[in-house]
Amino acid sequence: MRSEAASQEDIAFGVEPCSPPVVAVSATSTLTLSVEFADGVRGEVKFLPSHLTGVFKVLQDQDFFARASVRDGAVTWPGDLDLAPDAMYEAVKTSGAWLLK
Numbered sequence: 001m002r003s004e005a006a007s008q009e010d011i012a013f014g015v016e017p018c019s020p021p022v023v024a025v026s027a028t029s030t031l032t033l034s035v036e037f038a039d040g041v042r043g044e045v046k047f048l049p050s051h052l053t054g055v056f057k058v059l060q061d062q063d064f065f066a067r068a069s070v071r072d073g074a075v076t077w078p079g080d081l082d083l084a085p086d087a088m089y090e091a092v093k094t095s096g097a098w099l100l101k
Helices: 054-060 085-095
Strands: 022-029 032-037 042-047 069-071 074-077 097-100
Touching: 022 069, 022 074, 032 085, 042 085, 074 085, 085 097
Parallel strands: 042 097
Antiparallel strands: 022 032, 032 042, 069 074
16 A cells, blocks of 8 residues: 655655645535544635536535535545645645735
């Protein structure tokens, strides 16, 4: 079984390693999640209603939205719906929130 931590040999020259994994998520209000990463970075993920189209349309149902969980270091919902942890990490680390519009 492969370790989650990448060794120096695993990292391609000139390629930055992936972000730390998400370790906790909870729905805090309508269309807002609180997230925490393994390195202690914490913040919010906020969805504007305009983002809830296509595969994200199911998140309009607040009961379904509240079922957010962490799987394999990413925020997920039932049905294999997930969020990109790298983009989330960069936004949260930089500004404390990731706004999906």
